[in-house]
Amino acid sequence: MTIKMKKRDMGLIILGFLVAGFAAWWIVSAPRNKVITDTKAGFIFRNVTIGAPDASALGSFYRDVFGFEVLKDNGEWNFTGPDSKGILLKAPGYDADGPTFRIVSSSMQTRQGPLGVNDLGFAHICFEADDVRGTVKKIVAAGGSIISTFPDIEKEVCVYTKDPAGNIVEVHVPTPSSITPQAMVRFVGSVLRTKMKLNPSKDALIRFLHVNIVSRDWNQLKNFYQAVFGCTPFGARRDYNDEWIANVVGIRDVRVEGRHVAVPGYSLGGPTLEIFTYSKKAKQGPLDLMDRGIVSVGFDIGDIATTLRAIVNEGGTVVTSRGDGSAIVKDPDGNTIQMKRRTVN
Numbered sequence: 001m002t003i004k005m006k007k008r009d010m011g012l013i014i015l016g017f018l019v020a021g022f023a024a025w026w027i028v029s030a031p032r033n034k035v036i037t038d039t040k041a042g043f044i045f046r047n048v049t050i051g052a053p054d055a056s057a058l059g060s061f062y063r064d065v066f067g068f069e070v071l072k073d074n075g076e077w078n079f080t081g082p083d084s085k086g087i088l089l090k091a092p093g094y095d096a097d098g099p100t101f102r103i104v105s106s107s108m109q110t111r112q113g114p115l116g117v118n119d120l121g122f123a124h125i126c127f128e129a130d131d132v133r134g135t136v137k138k139i140v141a142a143g144g145s146i147i148s149t150f151p152d153i154e155k156e157v158c159v160y161t162k163d164p165a166g167n168i169v170e171v172h173v174p175t176p177s178s179i180t181p182q183a184m185v186r187f188v189g190s191v192l193r194t195k196m197k198l199n200p201s202k203d204a205l206i207r208f209l210h211v212n213i214v215s216r217d218w219n220q221l222k223n224f225y226q227a228v229f230g231c232t233p234f235g236a237r238r239d240y241n242d243e244w245i246a247n248v249v250g251i252r253d254v255r256v257e258g259r260h261v262a263v264p265g266y267s268l269g270g271p272t273l274e275i276f277t278y279s280k281k282a283k284q285g286p287l288d289l290m291d292r293g294i295v296s297v298g299f300d301i302g303d304i305a306t307t308l309r310a311i312v313n314e315g316g317t318v319v320t321s322r323g324d325g326s327a328i329v330k331d332p333d334g335n336t337i338q339m340k341r342r343t344v345n
Helices: 002-028 055-066 132-141 181-195 218-229 243-249 304-313
Strands: 044-051 069-071 086-090 100-104 121-129 158-162 168-172 206-214 232-240 256-262 272-278 293-301 317-321 326-330 336-341
Touching: 055 069, 055 086, 055 100, 055 132, 121 132, 121 293, 132 158, 132 168, 132 181, 158 243, 218 232, 218 256, 218 272, 218 304, 304 317, 304 326, 304 336
Parallel strands: 044 100, 121 168, 206 272, 293 336
Antiparallel strands: 044 293, 069 086, 086 100, 121 206, 158 168, 232 256, 256 272, 317 326, 326 336
């Protein structure tokens, strides 16, 4: 009897340690999406600018569908003059103060855009959502449309859509940035609920995930963002060439190659730039600040002068550099980047 009790007690002790260890792992590895404001090189990814015919209406769309928070627009990312009216939104899924979207009124958006799926430039933005089905339904109900061509769109874990202004918006289930219990439970649960068309969980979340850039040479452009802005390769290299990717992007017989780079200023799992090259390229793009569509991304910079030299050395161009510590530049593909000076802690 004593031996049996000792074995049972030992088993309970081991089980207790396992449960306690799992609980500690769960707590310690909880996902965090905070801005890290003391980055070594002084770079922080801060903003995405979109030109639209009606900034207020498009801002309401992103607020109602994705949960963006409306912020006071103090002109921080207004680089096109005082007549450029806009609305500033905080992207969903992040603590602290980043990143933001500035939607600019169409009074100055008179040339081209928005871009198509495989147009060169900032082609789409992406969100991860626990409830992909519900999010896509909200997009359509709010005046958007679906690009993906799957036979049963409600069972798909990755869907390309358009917002009411014609900008491409990708929505997919949350893919784990690291192997943690929360990430795996969330990922598996989201996939199962989508494939089985089940109701979403009560705490279903949405988070801004990336800006996609279509390039003639994804690897060359990736190297530019690494060298200049301290971006780091994230995840595996992408090489899609099958029926699935054709249905996702709505283009038949296409091959898509590329890779993500994590932008600076965020903890693990923060936003990325997704840099792709399509075997079938469209003619439009890249866009300028005066166009309609996703026209620029913005960074806080610790040392503007040094960064401007690096941009030129790596094949980019300087459009304008101002005495107030702000600048507009273009990467080697001609995509517009807004920069403003920040104080490095």
